[in-house]
Amino acid sequence: MSTSSSSDYSSSSDYSSSSCSSSSGDEGSVKLEYAEVLSAAERGEKEAKARLAWYKLTGFQGAEIDRTGGVELLEECADSGDADAMWMLGLCLKYGLGCTVDAARAKTLFNRSKDSSNVVGIFLSKKEKGNGQLRISNRLCQEV
Numbered sequence: 456m457s458t459s460s461s462s463d464y465s466s467s468s469d470y471s472s473s474s475c476s477s478s479s480g481d482e483g484s485v486k487l488e489y490a491e492v493l494s495a496a497e498r499g500e501k502e503a504k505a506r507l508a509w510y511k512l513t514g515f516q517g518a519e520i521d522r523t524g525g526v527e528l529l530e531e532c533a534d535s536g537d538a539d540a541m542w543m544l545g546l547c548l549k550y551g552l553g554c555t556v557d558a559a560r561a562k563t564l565f566n567r568s569k570d571s572s573n574v575v576g577i578f579l580s581k582k583e584k585g586n587g588q589l590r591i592s593n594r595l596c597q598e599v
Contacts (some may be wrong), residue, residue, distance in 0.1 A: 489516040496528075503542045505532045512543075512552065522553025533564065538571035542579050 568576025
């Protein structure tokens with residue numbers, strides 16, 4: 456997620472963010488990765504909290520889907536300035552994933568993320584200006 460913090464998750468543990476995209480299918484390593492993220496989030500590491508929120512929203516890494524809990528974590532991270540959490544929370548608010556639809560607040564969050572020079576925030580803020588329809592992940596939309 457955001458890498459501007461000196462105490463971010465990737466710098467404080469042995470977990471490599473590049474392993475997030477691993478498709479090895481090894482269930483044991485998936486459980487270990489989830490446990491590492493959960494542990495780091497419980498220690499208060501901001502990037503881990505945002506990653507855990509994504510896991511709860513999507514069921515990624517074997518996490519139990521808990522959209523309300525995911526939104527709560529994103530709220531906390533966005534309030535602390537995490538630009539990735541801002542756009543993720545904006546998507547939840549735009550589509551009512553784990554919360555009530557609030558298009559105005561979603562637009563505000565996309566713009567705050569953009570103002571932090573976040574590439575996804577820049578893209579989403581342009582989409583909010585009517586430059587096309589946004590398609591979001593099937594994983595995120597399932598069971599909505």
